[in-house]
Amino acid sequence: IKSHDSPFHHLFDTFEVIGSGKFATVRRCVERQTGNEFAAKFIRKRSSTGRMGQALEDINREIDLLREIDNNYIIKLHDVFDCGNEMIIVLELVKGGELFELISEKGCLAEEEAVHYMKQILMAIKHLHDRNIVHLDLKPENILLSDKTAKRIKLIDFGISRKIVNDLDVKGLYGTPEFVAPEIINYESVNTGTDMWAIGCMAYILLSGASPFLGDTKQQTFVNITAADYHFDDQYFANISNAAKDFISGLLVKNSKYFTNYSI
Numbered sequence: 001i002k003s004h005d006s007p008f009h010h011l012f013d014t015f016e017v018i019g020s021g022k023f024a025t026v027r028r029c030v031e032r033q034t035g036n037e038f039a040a041k042f043i044r045k046r047s048s049t050g051r052m053g054q055a056l057e058d059i060n061r062e063i064d065l066l067r068e069i070d071n072n073y074i075i076k077l078h079d080v081f082d083c084g085n086e087m088i089i090v091l092e093l094v095k096g097g098e099l100f101e102l103i104s105e106k107g108c109l110a111e112e113e114a115v116h117y118m119k120q121i122l123m124a125i126k127h128l129h130d131r132n133i134v135h136l137d138l139k140p141e142n143i144l145l146s147d148k149t150a151k152r153i154k155l156i157d158f159g160i161s162r163k164i165v166n167d168l169d170v171k172g173l174y175g176t177p178e179f180v181a182p183e184i185i186n187y188e189s190v191n192t193g194t195d196m197w198a199i200g201c202m203a204y205i206l207l208s209g210a211s212p213f214l215g216d217t218k219q220q221t222f223v224n225i226t227a228a229d230y231h232f233d234d235q236y237f238a239n240i241s242n243a244a245k246d247f248i249s250g251l252l253v254k255n256s257k258y259f260t261n262y263s264i
């Protein structure tokens, strides 16, 4: 995949918006030559003077990570176009909606269905961690369903993902408050355990529909996280297996860089 000089709009027709973020909009598009559908992520570049838009360094980091990844449970990169004041990343189109929507509809999932999704999420994360890549924004909104019948997931959005070099690499507050690990809040270094913490949060949510640390304010959520203060409310967990609770407890461990395991 190389970044083209032939303009994106000669090769693709673009259609409805299917996702949007801070500096990016994702639209369904069709490659004229083949008729194949893709998701085109339009990212505004930050100008030398402005503050709007994403820094080129960050856009290129996301692209380089996507080029390196090749896993059935992670979104595939198709092409990249540099179009002046925006970069266009052409990605595999995933049509089954967000796992988040599924939980919102159903309240929570039956344990065997939650296990089915967690296995796929763990295989995607193992693929990343084996390459020293940490996602850093794992949450149900970033898990899409490739199609509702097959219950296959695709992990998306590597906008804040990083390469971890000798473990003590990146600092800086980011991620979504509800899912960030204590080391993010305490401005300590992140590591693969940072993703495992978020996986623990997602497992808790899939099984109960409740969010383990969510407070009434962002500040209260941060207090709950840094104290690792959560519990298995019997209102939701009465019929959940001990194995499932042990799995979650093993992940919601502070500074869990020494407890990363992928028993699938």
Ligand SMILES: Cc1ccnnc1
Pocket: 018, 019, 026, 039, 075, 091, 092, 093, 094, 095, 144, 156
């Ligand atoms: C939102 C989105 C991103 C990538 N592929 N399909 C949909």
